[in-house]
Amino acid sequence: MVGQGMADNPMNILLIPSPQPVEPEHHPFRASPKIMAWAVDTVNEIVNKTLRAGVILEKIMGPLSRGHLALRNTNLNDNSFVTFNYFKEPEDLRKCIEGMKTIIDVVNSDAYSKFRYKYMPVEALIDLMLALPLNRRRKHANVTFCLEQFCIDTVLTICHYHGGCRVGRVVDKGYRVPGIDSLRVVDGSTFYRTPGTNPQATVMMLGRHMGQRILHDGLLRGSKKKN
Numbered sequence: 614m615v616g617q618g619m620a621d622n623p624m625n626i627l628l629i630p631s632p633q634p635v636e637p638e639h640h641p642f643r644a645s646p647k648i649m650a651w652a653v654d655t656v657n658e659i660v661n662k663t664l665r666a667g668v669i670l671e672k673i674m675g676p677l678s679r680g681h682l683a684l685r686n687t688n689l690n691d692n693s694f695v696t697f698n699y700f701k702e703p704e705d706l707r708k709c710i711e712g713m714k715t716i717i718d719v720v721n722s723d724a725y726s727k728f729r730y731k732y733m734p735v736e737a738l739i740d741l742m743l744a745l746p747l748n749r750r751r752k753h754a755n756v757t758f759c760l761e762q763f764c765i766d767t768v769l770t771i772c773h774y775h776g777g778c779r780v781g782r783v784v785d786k787g788y789r790v791p792g793i794d795s796l797r798v799v800d801g802s803t804f805y806r807t808p809g810t811n812p813q814a815t816v817m818m819l820g821r822h823m824g825q826r827i828l829h830d831g832l833l834r835g836s837k838k839k840n
Contacts, residue, residue, distance in 0.1 A: 614782065614783070615777065615778060615783050616681050616682035616683055616777050617679075617681050617776075617777065617782070618679050618681075618776040618777060618779055618782065618805075619679065619680045619681055619682050619695060619696070619697060619774070619775075619776045619777045620675075620676055620678065620679050620680065620697060620774075620775055620776045620806075620807075621676075621680075621697040621699070621770050621771070621772075621773060621774045621775070622672050622673055622674070622675070622676055622771045622773045622807060623672070623673050623676060623678075623699045623700060623705065623709065623764075623768045623769070623770075623771070624670055624671070624672045624673075624768070624769045624770065624771040625670065625671055625709055625712070625713060625763070625764055625767055625768060625769065626668050626669065626670040626671075626742070626767075626769065627668070627669050627670075627713070627716050627717075627720065627738055627739075627742060628666050628667075628668050628738070628741060628742060628745075629666055629667050629668075629669065629720060629725075629728065629729050629738060630664060630665065630666045630729070630730060630733065630741075631665045631666055631667055631728045631729060631730075632665070632727075632728075632729075632730055633665065633727065633728065634665055635665060635666065635667040635728060667728060669716045669719060669720070671709070671712030671713065671715070671716060672712075672771050672773075673705050673708050673709055673712070674708075674806075674809070675705065675806055676699075676702070676705045677702035677704050677705050678697070678698045678699060678700060678701040678702040678705050679698060679701070679776065680695070680696040680697040680698040680701075681695075681696055681777075682694065682695050682696075682777050695774075697770075697774075699765075699768050700764065700765055700768070706761060706764060706765070709760075709764035709768075710760045710761055710764060713760045713763065713764065714760065717735050720735060720738070721735065736757050736758070739756065739757050739763060740757055742763075742767050743756055743757075743766070743767070747767050747769055748767070748768065748769060750765070750766050750767075750768070751766070752766050753766055773801075773807040773812050774801060775801040775802065775804040775805075775806070775807045775812070776802060776804065776805070777802045778798050778800075778802035778803055779802070779803055779804070779805055780803050780805075783798070783803075784797070784798050784803060787823075787826075788803060788823055797823065797827075799816070799819055799820045799823050800816055801816055
């Protein structure tokens, strides 16, 4: 059914102020520098000073939790109603907790010690995240000592939306919309799960493949007509 099975990979981050400059890492995941810049700029506005900091994030693969999309009205210029149901499935929440534990282990490691202030324990870093306007969710008082609640309260989108027009549910294996001639859907809405990084590249690859397939099928039909 159209609009059902919508999903987005939940992301949680930890911002770590650093006593020395942090060199940006050019990672294939293109969103991370933007997220880091946004997080640092947001903190700068709050503390009103230049801040050196790094950001470590974790993203849930899958995910298992599903939501839905519904049209607000018939005006195409109005945004639709979208519900992703982050962490509806306990397994997604468990993975987030494990991911945050790994981040905390990294932050507490000897190798990372020169990039953080000694007077800022992990609890202070978590409190810092709660002070940021990350989302519109209500923040709970016990978050500092409860990673489960931290994941829920500070969840962010990683902009890997998918589902809602999945193959075998809404479109067929050729990405055709049943009952409508010459209409195919080739985008992230057809995915059951999103690729690990840069889903745009996967969509472009899929679009090129389907374009070549359409051309091939057209040439094949034309050849049969001539015969």
